[in-house]
Amino acid sequence: MFVSQFDGSDPVAAVRARCRLDEEYVRDRIGGLISNGLADSDTALSELGRSSLRVVLAGGVFDIIHPGHIHTLRAARNLGDVLVVVVATSGTAKKMKKRMPLHSQDQRRDLVGALSTVDLCLVGEEGDIFRTVERVRPEVIALGYDQIHQEKFITDGCRRIGLDVKVARLQSPVPEISSSRIEQEYGDSIHGI
Missing domain, CATH: 3.40.50.620 (HUPs)
Structure with a gap:
């Protein structure tokens, strides 16, 4: 998600291309980031998420x-x-x-x-x-x-x-x-x- 905020790429597609993971798995993980306050949406890290990197x-x-x-x-x-x-x-x-x-x-x-x-x-x-x-x-x-x-x-x-x-x-x-x-x-x- 950090990289996607710079280059405008879709974080799900980027993770899937790099790690060969199932789309549903990646979306679930991003959903977890959102529910834990680490991301504001499926494309942007929150300040808390950014500070954890x-x-x-x-x-x-x-x-x-x-x-x-x-x-x-x-x-x-x-x-x-x-x-x-x-x-x-x-x-x-x-x-x-x-x-x-x-x-x-x-x-x-x-x-x-x-x-x-x-x-x-x-x-x-x-x-x-x-x-x-x-x-x-x-x-x-x-x-x-x-x-x-x-x-x-x-x-x-x-x-x-x-x-x-x-x-x-x-x-x-x-x-x-x-x-x-x-x-x-x-x-x-x-x-x-």
Whole structure:
């Protein structure tokens, strides 16, 4: 239901597609959420329902998806109930990587969103990461092992928008793998030269 409130999808259809459950079973479970005050309707969580979820937010460019991303996203998913991943806009990606990304922001969103560990994938907003943070309202922000963001910058920014967020710096069992290293090693072939 959390994801459906963002993307407008039918929560019954989304759960059935993801978990292969019987429609009647899913509707009964949603009915239970409504009767317990955790949902306002069959498509919207109540404030109580939303507060009972631990939402984890992770972000990155994700231009070349590699094993380090998979490990990091699995670790982020294990920190809560819902994993929301924010893909950097093409403009932000260019600023960070000093080059245009290989894939458009929509392609990167679709690729990351197709990963089974990801519940929702969004394209970030240009210029201010905290607009997306405010929209998602996570309890945890997971930073990858190679992300340059400092935890204090994130916690201070969240406090400014009225959120008490925990920041988790994730480790990777394969820290030697990064998009930048892959590009350095295979740059010409990646760029079609």
